[in-house]
Amino acid sequence: MNCEKCQDLVSDFLDGALSHEDQKTLNSHLEECLDCADVRNDLQSIVGFCRSNRGVYVAPPNEKALWLRIRNVIEAGASPGMLATAPERENVERRNFWTNWVGRSWELSFPQLVAAAAAIVLVVSLSTVVGLRRWQSGETVKNNNAAGAANLSVAAENVRSRISQQQQLIDYWNQRVEFNKARWNPQMRETFDRNLKVIDQAVNDSLDSLSQNPHDEVSEEMLNAALNEKLSLLKEFAEL
């Protein structure tokens, strides 16, 4: 067997698709030929690595934002009866409950406020004055039922972890933009900064309203849209 024939058969060999005869001839060539043995070893480690990593998946950059985009498209194309999503139905029910019992003005719990405030501090250095004010007003309504509170803090925690995930990406692209920015003409720099502020404002507005109600899906959606917008702007200008 020559090297050409041998290297042609290596893949079949690794996949267990060689006849007994071919396998024998191949093995005897591999024992003599170091080059072909190298090829076999290399392919074996590639294939082996892939097999051992089967079922290891990567998450999309922002799972929740992707979901919201999908849902938006579906909602826009779904039949009317399909439009009320389960969480929205829950919201409506909960709202009715609270409208009856404590009025519409506050649906806040103490842990919810803490978690939401933490989310804000982590992502943007938003003024703590707002958070403190909310915190204090939260004291008056903290006797919410325990299950509701836990549920709310899970929601806040989800927002927090998603934002921090997205923030890492934003930081990365921001660095690249900053690196290139010096080369742009001053007018482009100015325009870019001015526009990024608009997006940041949208992010902050959504965070502010999420700090009041972590279950507010519209704010969550706007937050995700704004963060995505920021990310795609940064990506685009990192290439400029």
Place this chain on the structure above:
Amino acid sequence: MTATEIETQHETDYALAQKAAQGDMGAFEQLYQRHNRRVYSLCLRMTSNVSEAEDLAQEVFIQLFRKIGSFRGESAFTTWLHRLTVNQVLMHFRKRGVKMEQTTDDGETPIQIVKGTENPNAMPVVDRIALDKAIGQLPPGYRTVFTLHDIEGHEHEEIARMLGCSVGTSKSQLHKARMKLRGLLRQQKANE
């Protein structure tokens, strides 16, 4: 975690799919949560492009919602979704005019036969980052077959069906993809 959330965790994909087919977005969201990583990973591996993969994953779930009523539970939901994903990516390749000539029987590029290694034993230990980088440098046709066979574990017969090529083509593309990857990984090592 709420009682509803705990309850739905034990529901089968099929049960969730049936609910989603009735317009239950909560059930569909559950399916998304269970499978989005798998779908996205496949898209990412086949395209080697984060934003393309994200857009494709989005399209896959939109298509899934539209077609979910036709899932009868004869095969595993994951298999069904997997096929939907592959089809979506292949359709995207076709739309974008990506040349898949590497998956046809014609005009195959010959593999260079390795003679006298310039840097013996230079094959680096394969790791995720190096491999992903090398996969990204493969021509789309090679990448598709390699992803489907070695990463996703499909048989050549299945791949041939999905790509509309012969089993022989699928096999030879896979071999070429592996050889090309080997070269790329060695090159990466040499450039370090």
Place this chain on the structure above:
Amino acid sequence: MNSPTLMKIRMFSARFEIPRIHPSVNLVLFAILVLGALGSSSVFAQQHLSKRYPAGKNVRVELKNISGTITVESWNRDEIKLSATLESPAAHLSPRQTGEALIVDVVADNRGRSDVGDINFKLQVPVNSSVDLETKSGQITVSNIRGELVRAHVSLEGDIELIGISASQVYAQNTIGNIFFDGEFARGGTYQFQSGKGDITIRIPADSAFKLVAAAPNRKIALGGFWNDGIKSLGDGRKFVGDIGEGRSRVMVTNFQGSITFIRR
């Protein structure tokens, strides 16, 4: 770059030396003067470029600009006319035609260049063209197009005006600037409008039928005559979702800080 200075020197010398030199030298000096003036104008003024491309009935134009205005209008010919005014420092511009598409990618053609002047484009295209337009900043105006796709993307600021549009896919997006759409929604079409800060106005026939998702956190969403009881208001009027008529087209409008207004034509 220094030609105005050179020119002044030449003028000065010409004025004072003429009486002492031969007439033929005069002529040479005059020629130099004229050439100098021409040279200086090419450096400082705009450059104009105009080219025609043969085109079928259904062409696609893809244009990626960095900065400057883009104006696209239809005309009655089976060809594309591309006119561009390039401010200095003039950008490289190498439009290419592949099959049914004309592709102009200023971003790619000038990659690595730190400073590139604005380019103002004007395109005249067959009425059934698809147009895919992008710019980092600058106004985009598209009028009277009935192709498959109309996409106007201003990454930063610039108004977008899409007038007399009948396409099955329309995408308009900017960060700062107004978006104005005046056209119709085709059955089965997709229409997306997004702005960061600016007003989005959509002017469509009174009998338009579509599925709507519109979101504006400041609650400035005015559906006007398109409002009906089946439309759901979410988040206290920050988002509206619902059907208008029986149409199958999908309309998604998002405005982070500005308003969304629907007007019946």
